[in-house]
Amino acid sequence: MKTTAFILLGGLIGWGLVKEASLDRDRALLEEIRAAEKTLSYRARRNIVHPDGRMKVVEVRGPGSGQPRFRRIETILRNYTLERQGRETVAGRQADRLELRPRHPGRSSCRLWADAGNRFLLRFQVLAPGGAPVFDLSHESIDFGPAFGPEDPAGPPDVAPPAIRRELVRDLRDLRYLIFDAWLPGKLPEGFEARSVEIVRAKDAFEGLMAWYSDGIAWILIVEFRADNPLWQHLRSAIAGLLPAEAATPGEVLARRIAHPAGSLMNATLGETEIFAAGQVNGEEMERMFRTLEKAGD
């Protein structure tokens, strides 16, 4: 009996140590990929296929030019497992293929092709839960070298104050001073963390709010402003004519949900506040989060 208990305990400890070592290796690899994006000087020809099918080919120079960034590696490791899948050739270079698989069902997974030598991300692909690719960023060709820094900006910097100001909210109680009621989710989809809340102001008294949430790879953005603001007319024109003929009954909130290849969007009017939530989560998760909206700043 004692022997069995000791063997079990030893096994548990051993398993824990192995798991910890594996996490350390995953962490180190993601950190190398992040560092490569920030520090390597390169010029490349990049293809991007967006979720809505738009394709773009761009000539880019780095470091740091439009690559996916792994900002919070611990958050990624909490919400995704990293699998090594062998070696392939991308842009004429040897690359290790990796896959970040979500721990939570219904989320997209990501495939990464990291240069075998310097860990630069040569290709990044997002796959919907069913396996269909929804985003693909890849390099046709790439050269690394100290001479290929980012191109110098043309002319002197613009000294005029920005027309649009974004201010980070450090205390949510400050939201009570907005010209509309701010609503924030009481419960986020599993694994998501709040990243930032910003107030956006334009010279002619436009005031809006942007709240950002992420699970390390997927993002959700909530945008809010007064429902009678002219900006909403631009957005409304994109979905006008598609609204149902029925109106909300008293006491009810009518929310429109729009499916998107990369996730979903929801829109509703709460009192005098127009709310738009858009994110890389499916419609069910978005709806569950939407239902937990509560007034912020109280």
Added chain:
Amino acid sequence: MPECELFREAIFDYVNGSLESGELQGFRRHFEACPTCAEALRTIESQEAALAALPRPKAPDTLWPGIRQALADRALLCRVERPRRRTAGWLAVAAALVAAAAGVIALTGRARREKPGLPVRVVDVSMRPGAGLIGRMVPAYEDPDASARILEALLERDR
């Protein structure tokens, strides 16, 4: 951190004579080279001298006996209260356990009531072809901030 800022942080340590010899050399080098910081040091030194020249008030003779008595009274109070506090302590622990048990039952039992959500009726609508603007509100994988820049662009256009 800029040198002047480091200097300002170390000024009072210097005036009190508590800088290490290595720090002292660096400190002296800076105020010999920086007229602004040298002026700040001279101001502080003159303030210290002015404060030191003020008369020190003498404590009354009854001060220390009064403090000693207050400490003794407090000790007596604590000793008298201790037996009651011990009983109160056990009661508090018991009450906490009961409350915790009630909390667990409330959370896991049928009596649990979740915070009611918004009364939302969800209607699924389609994005019409070409309505790329709405689609771009979904954060982009390569640059999540692009969605925010679309809003900024709309605001610019609208002005």
